[in-house]
Amino acid sequence: xxxxxxxxLEKSGGKDESLPNIEPKYFxxxxxxxxxxxxxxxxxxxxxxxxxxxxYMHGEERVVWMEQVAVLGGFRKEGxxxxxxDAVEDWARRKKMRMLYxxxxxxxxxxxxxxxxxxxxxxxxxxxxxxxx
Numbered sequence: 001x002x003x004x005x006x007x008x009l010e011k012s013g014g015k016d017e018s019l020p021n022i023e024p025k026y027f028x029x030x031x032x033x034x035x036x037x038x039x040x041x042x043x044x045x046x047x048x049x050x051x052x053x054x055x056y057m058h059g060e061e062r063v064v065w066m067e068q069v070a071v072l073g074g075f076r077k078e079g080x081x082x083x084x085x086d087a088v089e090d091w092a093r094r095k096k097m098r099m100l101y102x103x104x105x106x107x108x109x110x111x112x113x114x115x116x117x118x119x120x121x122x123x124x125x126x127x128x129x130x131x132x133x
């Protein structure tokens with residue numbers, strides 16, 4: 001999924017500073033923190049979102065940091081990303097978190113559209129947050 005994303009960015013002249021690959025220990029770190037989800041279709045993983053709750057970030061308390069959202073190319077624009085975000089938001093509300101927070105690549109227009117369609121305020125194309133209170 002990530003390699004596919006990088007190829008799409010290269011076509012538009014963009015770059016992403018994210019890790020070249022998600023190593024198992026990186027993935028396990030987020031899964032162990034709760035709040036991370038995968039999307040499956042017929043037993044195949046077609047998307048994932050890695051998040052974790054943090055007590056304080058950028059002047060806000062009780063924040064869910066969304067590290068990475070990825071959807072396999074053939075499953076984009078089918079609601080997978082939105083369902084992953086919904087799962088995180090539901091989980092965050094049950095945990096009494098106050099905000100969802102992430103950053104995004106300036107060239108990633110699809111991510112910006114997805115976040116904005118879900119009520120996120122995207123500031124200067126780099127930071128996106130959503131108050132839950």
